Amino acid sequence: MLVSFIIPLRPETEVQLPAGLHQAAHAWFLDRVRALDHRLEQRLHQAHAEKPFTISNLLTPRPPRQGVIQLQPDDLAGIRITSYDPELSAFLQEIFIPALPSRVFLVQTPFVREDVIVRPEQTPVRAWRDWVGATTYQALWARVQRMEPLPSTLTLDFASPTVFHSQGRLLPLPLPRLIFEGLARRWNQHAPMTMHPELRAFAERAMTVERFQLRTREVQYREKNAAAGRFFGFVGACTLRFLRQERF
Structure with a gap:
């Protein structure tokens, strides 16, 4: 659930x-x-x-x-x-x-x-x-499996400041590979069915950013027993286009 x-x-x-x-x-x-x-x-x-x-x-x-x-x-x-x-x-x-x-x-x-x-x-x-x-995970899975035809675009709305960890750096950009790498990891950890292992590779080779309305936002935080810190995340809408369609 x-x-x-x-x-x-x-x-x-x-x-x-x-x-x-x-x-x-x-x-x-x-x-x-x-x-x-x-x-x-x-x-x-x-x-x-x-x-x-x-x-x-x-x-x-x-x-x-x-x-x-x-x-x-x-x-x-x-x-x-x-x-x-x-x-x-x-x-x-x-x-x-x-x-x-x-x-x-x-x-x-x-x-x-x-x-x-x-x-x-x-x-x-x-x-x-x-x-x-x-x-439920089952309801989401069934909804996607019933989609006909498959959509050509996907629009995501990032309501909270978002940043990705990539190669030891913080990257405030909605790159398809980073988006679906995190989504697939969380899905596979908790759902009764698993995402295809090639989903991350598919996102990198067959998806691209088509348009976006994004802005950066500073987030300040304080870890326990540590000095205050900050990072910059992005918020807004981003539309991804599928360069080819495959059902995973």
Whole structure:
């Protein structure tokens, strides 16, 4: 099972917060998991393991200005959580969501939690409607196998700052080889069926970037017991064209 949901939050008072709250949201999530299932939290917190979940930065009605988020008590913000691990997905649906507290604290700032959004028709924010739902690996696999004819293009929307590790460097570019290398690795790690081993090679030789609307965004972070750091990722839409079509 793959799940994606949004926890809607309203500040109790007018607040000013740093724009980069992704680490605070990540820490809050792991604290909640630890309180409910310590064994699962230890598995998720393994230092060098690839995480089977994502936690968004605080979703806000207005973009930050000069690195600061300003929120009023009637503003609706939110945190999006996704999982592509079957055990974690079941835990989130059956235990985590029902046990959420009525108040959430991020960087010592209290928010009132509203009803968790798990289906598109529940959200009052149009931009969030494509970001919630649940499906299975089997359903995704069957949907692709039924496609006739095969599409000639594929458009991907990178909503969060994205960067790839390639040959020891950080590369903020949506190259087909790097995109599908990461997707296939995660799919093969968690899905009951595996991607074709030649998918990465196919992406490199038979896919090209046709058009894009991208921009870079700076992300600041701080590792535990280390100095602050930063990287630049890209956000926006990118359309890939298949130079030839093969069904994998």
